[in-house]
Amino acid sequence: MKLKVLASGSTGNSYILESETEALVIEAGVPFKELIRHVDHRKIVGCLVSHEHKDHAKYMDDYILHGISTFMNSMIWYMFGGFEVKSFDNHHDVPCKGFKIHHKEMGNLVFATDTGYIEFKFPNINHWLIECNYSKEILDERVDNGFNPVLADRIVRDHMSLETCKYFFQANNLSKTRNIVLLHLSDSNSHAEQFKREIHELTNKPTYIAEKGLEIDLSLCPF
Secondary structure (H helix, E strand, O other): OEEEEEEOOOOOOEEEEEOOOOEEEEOOOOOHHHHOOOOOHHHEEEEEEOOOOHHHHOOHHHHHHOOOOEEEOOOOEEEEOOEEEEEEEOOOOOOOEEEEEEEOOOEEEEEEOOOOOOOOOOOOOOEEEEEOOEOHHHHHHHHHOOOOHHHHHHHHHHOOEHHHHHHHHHHOOOOOOOEEEEEOOOOOOOOHHHHHHHHHHHHOOOEEEOOOOOEEEOOOOOO
16 A cells, blocks of 8 residues: 655645555545546546645545545545545534544555544554644744734634644554655645654654655555
8 A cells, every 4th residue: 555645735745655556535626637647547446635725625626526435524434445534523613524544555544634633542543644734933023023923823713833743742642553645735824844853753753744755655565
């Protein structure tokens, strides 16, 4: 099982979980033509969309027209081929879902983005794809230098900070964790290498920044 990152951020979001025989797409933020450059259309068993904002859902109708089963907000539990998906509520300015995904080849994965915080704990998770959008220190400094405080308040309310991300990982048992991938970093309010370093130092787990072209092996075997 591989994770492929096609896009992550305010201009678009798209992630693929792909085995030898099937693939699950998360977010519909890149055109269909771009999507199928990275995965065989015939392997796609479904697409999960976290919420209606264009950087996550812009091409959802196009995916549906091409025969991809696509779900946003209406799903609580569903099987997409060998992928078992359970959704949970995030905290954003529109209805937004996170996903706990199980597949026998990768174990358990949690995906959550565009949320001020995550109110749940998750046992026995092997892989985390979690938003780490901004640093409070960086954002406060920008406000002091003239950044719109109303926009800053919206960021704080609707997106996860480095500080909140660290608290979330401290609250969860990471004994089964193999990979942490940080999603949706802000272009102006984050520092990728700092975020990666601090999460790795806190968790002692392999930590990655979700950037276009990133591929990670999520297979449980041979371990």
